[in-house]
Amino acid sequence: MASRIKLFLVVFILTAIGGGIAAYKHVNLGLPLRAGELPEQWLVDAKITFIAPPEGGKVSARLSLPAAAVEEGLGQEAGSVGYNYYVEKDQGEYTSIWASEKQAGNQAIYYRLSFSPRRKSGGEPLQHAGGGLPVAVNPGFSGATEAAAKRVIQRAKSVSADPDSLFVGLFGEINAIDASQEVALLRKRYEEEAGDRSAITILGIDLLNLAGVPARVAYGLRLEEARGSQQPLRLVEYYDGAYWKVRAPDEPSSTLDPDKFFVWNRGGGALFEINGDAEASQLGFTVIRTFIPIRDLTDLRDSPLIVSTIFGLPASEQAVFRFVVLIPLGAFVVVVLRNLVGIATLGTFMPVLLALALLEMPLKSGLIMFSVIVGAGLWFRFLLARLNLLVVPRVAACVVIVTLLMMILSVVSYKLGMRDGLQITLFPMIILAWTIERMSLIWEEEGKRSALMQVGGSLIVAIIAFAFMSIPQVKYWAFYFPELLLVLLALIILIGRYTGYRLSELFRFRDFKEA
Amino acid sequence: MGVVGINMRNARYLLPNNPRWLYDLVDNKLRTKDLAVEHHLAIPETYGVVRSPHDTARMDRLIGDRDSFVIKPARGSGGKGVLVIVAREGKYFLKPSGVKLTLDEIRHHCSNILAGLFSLGGRRDVAQIEYRVHPARVLTEISFQGAPDIRVVMLHGYPVMAMLRAATRESDGRANLHQGAIGIGIDLATGKTIRAIHHGHPIQLHPDLKVPVVGIQLPHWDAILDIAVTCHEMTGLGYLGVDVMIDEALGPLMIEVNARPGLAIQLANGVGLLRRLEPAVERCKSHPHDTHQQKLDFSRKTFAAK
Numbered sequence: 001m002a003s004r005i006k007l008f009l010v011v012f013i014l015t016a017i018g019g020g021i022a023a024y025k026h027v028n029l030g031l032p033l034r035a036g037e038l039p040e041q042w043l044v045d046a047k048i049t050f051i052a053p054p055e056g057g058k059v060s061a062r063l064s065l066p067a068a069a070v071e072e073g074l075g076q077e078a079g080s081v082g083y084n085y086y087v088e089k090d091q092g093e094y095t096s097i098w099a100s101e102k103q104a105g106n107q108a109i110y111y112r113l114s115f116s117p118r119r120k121s122g123g124e125p126l127q128h129a130g131g132g133l134p135v136a137v138n139p140g141f142s143g144a145t146e147a148a149a150k151r152v153i154q155r156a157k158s159v160s161a162d163p164d165s166l167f168v169g170l171f172g173e174i175n176a177i178d179a180s181q182e183v184a185l186l187r188k189r190y191e192e193e194a195g196d197r198s199a200i201t202i203l204g205i206d207l208l209n210l211a212g213v214p215a216r217v218a219y220g221l222r223l224e225e226a227r228g229s230q231q232p233l234r235l236v237e238y239y240d241g242a243y244w245k246v247r248a249p250d251e252p253s254s255t256l257d258p259d260k261f262f263v264w265n266r267g268g269g270a271l272f273e274i275n276g277d278a279e280a281s282q283l284g285f286t287v288i289r290t291f292i293p294i295r296d297l298t299d300l301r302d303s304p305l306i307v308s309t310i311f312g313l314p315a316s317e318q319a320v321f322r323f324v325v326l327i328p329l330g331a332f333v334v335v336v337l338r339n340l341v342g343i344a345t346l347g348t349f350m351p352v353l354l355a356l357a358l359l360e361m362p363l364k365s366g367l368i369m370f371s372v373i374v375g376a377g378l379w380f381r382f383l384l385a386r387l388n389l390l391v392v393p394r395v396a397a398c399v400v401i402v403t404l405l406m407m408i409l410s411v412v413s414y415k416l417g418m419r420d421g422l423q424i425t426l427f428p429m430i431i432l433a434w435t436i437e438r439m440s441l442i443w444e445e446e447g448k449r450s451a452l453m454q455v456g457g458s459l460i461v462a463i464i465a466f467a468f469m470s471i472p473q474v475k476y477w478a479f480y481f482p483e484l485l486l487v488l489l490a491l492i493i494l495i496g497r498y499t500g501y502r503l504s505e506l507f508r509f510r511d512f513k514e515a
Numbered sequence: 516m517g518v519v520g521i522n523m524r525n526a527r528y529l530l531p532n533n534p535r536w537l538y539d540l541v542d543n544k545l546r547t548k549d550l551a552v553e554h555h556l557a558i559p560e561t562y563g564v565v566r567s568p569h570d571t572a573r574m575d576r577l578i579g580d581r582d583s584f585v586i587k588p589a590r591g592s593g594g595k596g597v598l599v600i601v602a603r604e605g606k607y608f609l610k611p612s613g614v615k616l617t618l619d620e621i622r623h624h625c626s627n628i629l630a631g632l633f634s635l636g637g638r639r640d641v642a643q644i645e646y647r648v649h650p651a652r653v654l655t656e657i658s659f660q661g662a663p664d665i666r667v668v669m670l671h672g673y674p675v676m677a678m679l680r681a682a683t684r685e686s687d688g689r690a691n692l693h694q695g696a697i698g699i700g701i702d703l704a705t706g707k708t709i710r711a712i713h714h715g716h717p718i719q720l721h722p723d724l725k726v727p728v729v730g731i732q733l734p735h736w737d738a739i740l741d742i743a744v745t746c747h748e749m750t751g752l753g754y755l756g757v758d759v760m761i762d763e764a765l766g767p768l769m770i771e772v773n774a775r776p777g778l779a780i781q782l783a784n785g786v787g788l789l790r791r792l793e794p795a796v797e798r799c800k801s802h803p804h805d806t807h808q809q810k811l812d813f814s815r816k817t818f819a820a821k
Contacts, residue, residue: 339522388623391630441632445595446694499523509518511715512782 007497011490018486025481035476042223043290044262046111050274050281052103059276060099061109063283064219064265068115068122070094075114083109093267114290121256122220122263125243134214134239139206145189148182153211163213163240170211171204171236171252201234201249214239216268218246220261221285225319229284237266288319323356325478326469328485330355333465335495342504345458346438353428354458355465363466367459370427373405374455377436378443385440398433517787519778524754528670528792532753533774540750541772544589545643550749556742556769559585559646566641568629571622583647586621588628590640594689596633598624599647599662611660611688648768651734651761657681657699659723661688665701665733665759665767667743668776668788671799672807674743674814675791677701678783679708679733684723697721698783699728704819706736710785717785735767740815744807746772756780791818 025031052059061083069076070087078085083098098109128134141149156169174183186207190199201217208215215238222233235256237246246256246263256263264285265271274281330352337343345351358366380401384394406429435455443451468474477484501509519528540546551558562584563577564570570577578584582603588596598621600608607615627633628642650662657663661682668676678698682688685695692698697718700710711718711728721728733739743757746769756776759767781788794817798805805813 342521388620390626391632446691450693497526499520499526501518501520502522505518505520508715509782512518512785512787 007493011493014486014490014493018483018490021483022481025483031480033481035473041114041116041290042262043112043114043288044221045229045286045288046113046264046283047229047286048109048111048272048274048281048283050107051279052105052107052276054104056102056104057276058099058101059103059107059274060097061281062270062273062275063096063098063109063111064269064271065094065096065111066113066122066262066264067094068118068120069113077110077112079110079112080108093269118258118262121258121261122246122266125240125245126266127243128239134244136209136212136214139209141206141210145186148185149207149210152180152182152186153207157211163208163238164245166211166213167208167236167238167247168252170207171249174200174204174207175250175252198234201236204249205236205238208236208238218263218266218268219271220246220248220256220263220265221287223260223262223287225288229286232264232271232283232285233261235261235263237268286319288322322475322479323359325482325485326356326359326475327352328488329469329474329478330465332488332492333468334461335492337461337464339495339498340502342502343457343461344454345461346435346442346454347431347458350431350435351458351461351465353431354462355469357427358462358466359469363463367463369409370432370459372409373402373427373432374436374439376405377402377432378440381436381440395433395437398436399429402429402432402436517789518781519788519792521778524778524788528754529775532670533755537751538774541752541755541774542590542592544587544591544771545641547750547772551746551769554745554749556745556749557765557767558769559648562644562646564589564641564643565625565629568626571625571629574622574625575618577644584644585647586624586628586642586644588633588640589643590631590634590638591628592634594691596624596628599688601647648760648765648770649763651763653731653734654679654681654761657721657724657726657728657731659683659686659688659721661686661690662760664690664770665739665761666756666773666776666780667740667759668754668756668780669743669747670754670792670795672744672747672805672810673795673798674703674740674811675795675818676780676784676786676788677703678780681721681728683713683721692779692783697728698779700780700784700786701733702820703740704815706733706739707731707820708733709820710783712783715782733761735761739767740811741807742767742769744810748807794818 022033026033046063048061048063050059050061065076065087068074070089078096078098080098082103083100085096085098088095088097096111152170152173156166156173160166160169173180174187176183179187186203187199190203193199205215205217215236218235218237219232220235221230234249235246236249237244239245244266246266247254248256248261272281272283331349333355334345334349334351338345338348354370377398381394381398384397389397406427435458439451439455442454540550545564548558548561562579562581565574565577583599583601585600586598591597599611600616600621601611602609604615607617608621609615625642628640631639634640648662650658654663658681663679663681665677665679667674678700680690680692681697681699682690683695683697687694690696692712695714697711697713699708701707702709708729708731713722719727719729739759739761742759746757747755750772752772752774754774754776756773758770758773760770761767778788795814798813798817802809802813
């Protein structure tokens with residue numbers, strides 16, 4: 001009995017702590033309990049990293065800011081320890097500047113911006129700032145490239161009437177997969193110089209300038225949640241005779257969609273700059289969706305709750321946590337389905353890993369790919385069985401085969417026009433190989449019925465865990481109220497002491513009659 | 516009904532009564548055998564132990580000119596990886612089903628065992644080669660191939676339930692009930708079979724052999740119960756199942772001890788385990804110093820079939 005009291009005490013304390021913190025956050029900090037009560041926000045994290053000289057030295061970093069951030073008063077925040085920070089305004093352009101007298105080693109500077117979905121991308125037509133008219137800068141082509149460039153422009157001009165249609169025509173031609181000889185020559189030159197995909201943007205800008213349309217590079221970012229950070233996106237800003245306009249080089253005929261793009265910097269200036277003896281400087285953007293505006297976030301962070309510091313992390317690390325907090329939920333589903341329902345699975349937590357992979361791709365194609373790989377892998381595994389291999393080499397052989405299968409499946413589905421096939425690499429490969437190995441053993445030892453039952457059981461558990469983990473409300477609680485995981489812990493502890501029948505046992509013992 | 520489910524078995528009987536560190540005594544059959552020898556229990560003779568890939572090369576010497584033997588993983592569970600050889604024919608070894616194996620195939624089976632294919636958690640293992648039990652006539656008559664074994668489940672050293680498992684054509688020589696073997700409940704007091712089930716349904720006749728399986732008197736019943744109680748004493752496990760086979764010539768032999776005995780035994784006996792476990796717990800509380808014989812007497816008297 002005493003142990004029972006202890007159990008309930010532990011459960012009670014966990015629930016009280018978890019629920020209490022959540023209630024405090026809700027009541028005192030105003031964090032809504034239901035998902036979707038606050039409008040969704042985009043949170044953009046700009047992170048500049050560089051290496052200051054090891055002996056320490058004077059460094060300063062400049063990051064050009066979107067005009068909207070200052071003028072419209074979007075939530076913004078700059079972070080870095082040991083730096084002087086201020087914002088400089090010059091001719092309608094804003095730059096934030098971090099300066100420090102003595103910094104050594106790896107440095108990271110953050111600038112964070114949050115805004116609700118906007119009707120403006122920041123690339124709207126803008127009058128020329130400096131006074132007078134902008135002048136096209138001669139890009140300085142020479143020799144064969146000049147001749148080629150002129151021919152390309154001629155062709156584009158012959159089908160266009162104004163700078164807008166010239167822009168569309170030029171970028172249409174240089175983006176084309178089967179490019180003309182001239183474009184191919186120019187592209188090759190620029191790729192050699194620029195060395196990456198931004199070559200096309202620079203080439204287009206130079207061609208526009210050569211054609212007499214002032215053009216320059218602008219920077220923006222894509223508003224899409226991705227794992228990891230994205231590089232600044234190079235856009236083209238050109239002058240149509242009255243206004244400066246910004247367009248994306250790969251979609252020349254449309255204006256920027258404010259739901260997809262956010263223009264960070266225009267005016268042709270540098271996006272960021274590090275002065276001093278710094279090396280390896282880099283700028284990356286991380287974009288995530290969030291429900292909490294930066295202003296409220298600051299309240300949350302100043303509150304005495306350590307658990308809420310998850311929001312103090314840079315956006316890129318937060319994005320990782322979005323997945324990490326879901327794993328306990330998956331584990332909980334496994335506990336319920338195994339100990340209360342009694343579904344047999346292959347490996348205890350294999351379904352959780354499977355569910356995490358499914359979260360990243362459409363469910364149906366994920367399941368099809370899983371079945372295809374396991375089915376084909378099983379067939380190869382039976383072929384391998386005839387060679388009488390030892391166990392570890394056999395599983396390793398399975399890993400090789402699974403890898404090849406994944407590649408083939410990706411290529412085939414891509415050729416068939418199904419892009420989902422490419423996400424197959426998200427499946428945990430070693431887990432797949434072990435699944436195949438264990439399944440084939442059960443197949444031999446206990447027959448195919450038992451093997452299929454267990455794989456089916458794993459799939460069902462994975463799908464239920466997936467469904468549970470993709471409920472927006474559940475995700476919201478897990479991420480914004482991570483202390484509720486303590487309540488989940490209490491529940492798991494309670495289930496851990498459940499001694500009643502499993503649902504499957506009611507079925508198993510259904511005919512039981514006492515003799 | 517008094518039927519015990521997995522959750523109850525684990526939480527109420529396994530976890531409190533079987534400390535983790537005792538598990539290895541029974542999960543490693545070599546250690547169980549050593550213990551059994553110390554306690555003068557009859558066990559199948561070990562011909563040899565294959566401990567390394569090198570040993571598989573000299574398997575033929577371990578086997579010698581024996582016609583029949585059994586190869587088992589020391590850490591196997593649920594009968595996985597058990598290879599039974601009943602006879603030889605030239606250079607071939609015969610399984611009970613008549614399938615012929617070469618020495619190389621037997622070696623490969625051993626290296627699978629060594630790699631941990633059949634062991635709990637896939638850890639490295641050793642293979643033991645031992646005497647093949649020649650089951651007593653009365654048992655072979657009710658089993659389609661395979662050797663029937665007797666399982667006695669005990670709590671605190673009190674035998675609470677027993678059953679006999681016999682193979683069918685469907686179970687392919689195996690004694691696992693969910694693979695189609697039949698489970699036959701045994702009266703603890705007398706050692707007579709009282710009830711049989713096949714796929715959860717009561718039967719009177721063996722489904723393949725069409726001979727009655729109920730009402731058969733098992734030989735050596737006193738000795739079998741005695742072995743079971745000794746197994747509790749030597750391992751210290753509070754809740755355990757003991758598997759015994761009856762050899763025609765040698766009598767009852769202890770095959771293995773199981774620290775996580777299954778629940779099918781209550782189906783075979785038509786009695787919920789709780790009805791037996793609870794009196795055993797009470798008795799253990801009221802008479803904490805019961806001797807070996809007192810435990811036997813208590814069980815046989817209290818749990819006799821009515």
